[in-house]
Amino acid sequence: MSDILQPFVPDPVEPRRRLFNKPVPFRVIAPNLITLIALCLGLTAIRLAYEGRLEPAIIAIVVAAVLDGVDGRVARLLKGTSRFGAELDSLADFVNFGVAPALVLYSFILHDAKAFGWIVALIFAIATGLRLARFNVMIEDPDRPEWRKDFFVGMPAPAGAGTVLLPIYLHFLGWPSDWMFLPVILGYVLVIALLMVSTVPTYSGKTWGKRIPRDWVLPIFVLTVAVFGLVVSFPFEALVIITAFYLGTIPLGVMHFRRLRREHASVPVVAQEKADPENPAL
Incomplete structure (x- = not known):
């Protein structure tokens, strides 16, 4: 018995195993630092x-959403994408765009609905988690057509967080947010939660901007400065306009998606008819 309980003494001759054999390039760490800053903003x-x-x-949630759009592009630009960064980004998105908006809305007005308000907050947070889990699974699908990369399946988590906070934007512009409008706010939060877990196609914008026509460069610069000035000078007015504009693009995205699906579904038939015009069924 005494031999069994003897402490283990490593062999001094045996070489010591190092946990990290190679230094990690900063280009791999940089996107993760941006993700961690966004996570700190969500918790704050x-x-x-x-x-x-x-x-x-x-403001903290909005800046976290901006950083969420930056970290992925920085990772691709620096060629610093990693599995660790993808998992960290997904966990940060659940906190920043699921938990944080739900709790902010609950502290703002949903608590007036007692238990039902908490249930609605839970539904929104869980819908964000389910949406992120589905995104992580679908992004690894090797059979996904190239044209589908321009669309998300359902509303993305950052957009869901930005749009679900619309009642607070309107509150700061003087709109009433008392118990009379509570059912409307509850219904609105549920609609945004359902859009996130739905299969409604929405624009992703991931493939936009890879090549910009030369004539568009200066107008884009001017538009960017104008939007930045509006957001800084009139933050909640600008957020209301941006939210309304984004919600208005959803039906346009659905129509565009259906048109592209019809076009790409007819391509194999046309190719077969050209290969054998007398018997296209072969």
């Missing part, structure tokens, strides 16, 4: 909301 938004400071809480 929760704290600010429960301190009654809704305005900086909203």
Whole structure:
């Protein structure tokens, strides 16, 4: 018995195994640092909301959404994509765009609905998690057509967080947010949650901007400066306009998706008819 309980003494001759044999390039770390900063902003938004400071809480979530759009592009630009970064980004998105908006809305007005308000907040947070899980599975599908990369299946998590906070934007513009409008707000949050877990196609924008016509460069610069100035000077007015514009693109995206699906579905038939015009069925 005493021999069994003897402490293990490693062999001094045996070479020591190193956990990390190779240094990690900074280009791999840089996108993860951006993701961690966004995660800190999402967690800070929760704290600010429960301190009654809704305005900086909203700003924190919006900046986290901007950083979420930046980190992936930085990773692809620096060729620093990794499986670790993808998993970290997914976990950060669940906190930033699922948990944080749900808790901010609950502290804002959903708590007035008692248990039902908490259930609606839970549904939104869980819908975000389910949407992210589905995205992680679908992105690894090797059979996905190239043209489908221009579309998301359902509303993406950052867009869901930005649009679901519309009642708070309107509140800061003087719109009433008392108990009379509570059923409308509850229904609106549920609709956004259902859009995230639905199969409604929405524009992704991931393949946009790879090649920009030379004539568009200066107008894009001017438009970017104008949008930035509007967001800084009139933040909630700009957020309302951006939210309304995005919601308006959803039916346009559905029609565009259906048109592309019909076009690509007819391509094999046309190719077969050209190969054997007398017997296209072969």
